[in-house]
Amino acid sequence: MKTIYDVIIVGGGPAGLSVGAELSKELNVLLIEKNKVGYTSKSWFVPKDVVMKNEDIIPQTYGGVTRFLTNTYSGSPYQWNAKLFDRYPYIKERDILIYWRDMILRNGSEIIEECTFEDHEVLDDRVKVETLKGMFEGKLLIDASGVDSLILKKYEIDPKNYYWWSVYGAVSKHPGGVKNMKVGDYMLWQTFKDTNANEDTSLRNGRPVFEYEILDENTSFSLILFLRKERMSLSIMEKEFKHIVRDEDSTKNFHDMEVQEYKYGWYPSGGLSQRIARNRVDCIGSAGCWTTPCGWGMGFILNNYKQYSRSLIELVKQDILDMDSLYNLVDMETYDKSQILLNQLITHFLSNASAPQLDKFIDLFREIDPLICEKIFTLKVTPDELVQVLRVVVKNFDLEDLAKIIPHEDYVHILELTKYSVLTFLKDLFNRVFHRQKPVQESGDGYDFEV
């Protein structure tokens, strides 16, 4: 008789494997991956708290970012030591994927490699899944196939409101060491004279920005990032990356690097669509838009995969797998939605601002306490800190100019999302006035799903 799996997962990246490892403790799981498990074209560093919560994940990490730097072409360089955490750990990419793979196999579930998902059909009591290696059946299908998901395409889920970070870079050895750069350095934002050469150009149509992380005394990960409505092709990114790391004066520390491995990919930004599901089909990781405007997709996965899986096990056991129940698995706290909104506004600004406006914005890092900067991009900023930031922004920018930077077509989207900030404020006020409780923001826990 044909096996009907409890869950079939498409995609052996961090989302599929981590959730598969948890589900396989109690359910019969089949995971299919189009390549071999254990390879990824991405690299990850994450806020320290998401690692410290997961004791089993700690051994799969090393070192991390300890110092942030910025270098705008029209300003002077700036740097600060990490304040929120002593470091932001790096994940050992291969080790963590293999760790989860082995757990799935040890728990008696199955993985089929070099097996490409092609299509699926949802029936009343199960899902039929077509792959290059045959047909399989499961009670639930989980899409963890990343940004090119065929399942999202089939359901015509169009991420038209997103901006895309298109990223291309390389882990490289430096024969003479990393010179005046320090292990733990993270160049957060470097522009070039022609990144956005005049008032009329922006990141949206200009050249990318440059970043790097110094992994150890001889190794760097250097990369370029485009932020646009459309995704950049690999060939354009490859050409631009080579030009930047070989020819630009300001990247001379990278001119003689020996590339070990190229890293690349895309992640959506500027949208809040963590709730994507259909009857008997759920989407997780990049396919489920588990990301933030600043790209902490792996942070989201590490922060939520255990709790998400525990709740899902109960639903699968009771066979409650309709769209609404699956939707509710990953609703987010109002507090977190408002944090993402703030990051979204920054995304819209970064993509559309002119060169001088962009550099002026990055220069605000000198006036705003770096702790608050870190809190903004790890989704931990409090309303009081937000007010401090807004004061600095208003002091330095003409509000009319700022309003013009956000494209007209994005206003409805932003207004809709503004309600989350208002809701957080009202909830906070209500708690303070009627229950004398701690403000909502102090109990916030970054990008948690409300499960």
Ligand SMILES: Cc1cc2nc3c(=O)[nH]c(=O)nc-3n(C[C@H](O)[C@H](O)[C@H](O)COP(=O)(O)OP(=O)(O)OC[C@H]3O[C@@H](n4cnc5c(N)ncnc54)[C@H](O)[C@@H]3O)c2cc1C
């Ligand atoms: C260059 C880069 C750097 C990044 N840096 C960070 C960082 O520092 N910190 C952070 O938190 N996040 C970072 N991110 C984001 C992070 O990488 C993603 O959020 C994360 O990889 C998402 O995991 P996933 O499992 O959902 O998708 P993916 O990692 O994309 O994995 C999807 C898997 O599905 C497989 N697959 C695809 N289609 C099929 C199919 N049809 N059939 C079968 N299998 C299929 C793929 O082969 C792949 O193994 C970065 C992203 C990029 C591109």
